[in-house]
Amino acid sequence: MKKVLKKFLIVIIMVALMVTLTGCGEEIKKSKDSNSENNKNDIGLNTTDDEDNNSDKSSDDSKTEDEEDEKDEESSSNSSSSIDEEDPENMDFVENAKKQVAMPAKGETIATLHIKNYGDIKVKFFKDVAPKAVENFIQHSKDGYYNGVTFHRVINDFMIQGGDPTATGAGGESIWGEEFEDEFSYTLVPYRGALCMANAGENTNGSQFFIEQAQYDEDTANILQQYGYPESLINAYKTYGGSMHLFLAHTVFGQVIEGMDVVDKIASTKTDENDKPVEDVVIESIDISEF
Numbered sequence: 458m459k460k461v462l463k464k465f466l467i468v469i470i471m472v473a474l475m476v477t478l479t480g481c482g483e484e485i486k487k488s489k490d491s492n493s494e495n496n497k498n499d500i501g502l503n504t505t506d507d508e509d510n511n512s513d514k515s516s517d518d519s520k521t522e523d524e525e526d527e528k529d530e531e532s533s534s535n536s537s538s539s540i541d542e543e544d545p546e547n548m549d550f551v552e553n554a555k556k557q558v559a560m561p562a563k564g565e566t567i568a569t570l571h572i573k574n575y576g577d578i579k580v581k582f583f584k585d586v587a588p589k590a591v592e593n594f595i596q597h598s599k600d601g602y603y604n605g606v607t608f609h610r611v612i613n614d615f616m617i618q619g620g621d622p623t624a625t626g627a628g629g630e631s632i633w634g635e636e637f638e639d640e641f642s643y644t645l646v647p648y649r650g651a652l653c654m655a656n657a658g659e660n661t662n663g664s665q666f667f668i669e670q671a672q673y674d675e676d677t678a679n680i681l682q683q684y685g686y687p688e689s690l691i692n693a694y695k696t697y698g699g700s701m702h703l704f705l706a707h708t709v710f711g712q713v714i715e716g717m718d719v720v721d722k723i724a725s726t727k728t729d730e731n732d733k734p735v736e737d738v739v740i741e742s743i744d745i746s747e748f
Contacts, residue, residue, distance in 0.1 A: 545643045553644045554693040561748045573739040578716035587640035590710035596632045598743035608738040613724045618667040629664030636661045645709035648699035652711030670724045673698040
């Protein structure tokens, strides 16, 4: 049943994302608004499990409508500015994917996640595209914020999600104590092994993150083809897998360079009805070092 629902959702979200891949500016904003809502309500990669809490928060907000509109405009500008000058229709996604999954250069910053009873996962970062997400993750790691935190949500052939000290999916905060904006680029795609920010909608990043684990799926490739996605993006997906329905909905700020076998092992662990591992999958610590 989960696989059937997933494929149905992919179709819906792919239609919304089609606008994104055929334009920029306001069209990008509209597409991302649709993606954020679908991901929050259906995909479930979010930092809150209680929609009523969001409603209460909104009703208690003392800001005027004009102030809210101004904030929304600024928020949209922040999340789309890095891709406004990119041309996805003429982009070589295959070459970009090769760069995304390539080993880092000597001296680049990497992180090693030590997972209790599972092993190590090493990741590199894309600080040129997602500087705030990278800074947030690295500083939290150095401060020990993630020590003892679990991967609280695990879905095999999709992703493993962690970074919430409360292990509820509703906790955690950024190093700045407030949500920060999305950082998108067509050059970074949520392929298998991508390190991404979890969120509750547009520009709601905190401390939670996930690692993409999905393999290539022929049905998804056919949907991409049907809706006219760039051929090079489809070819890249065929090689590197991932979750195309999360493209430009979650910031990609890193990539696994070693330990995908550990990610796969975690993804295959037994979970309950809420996708929470029956036995805790614990991040003992995260070391930051040079490659």
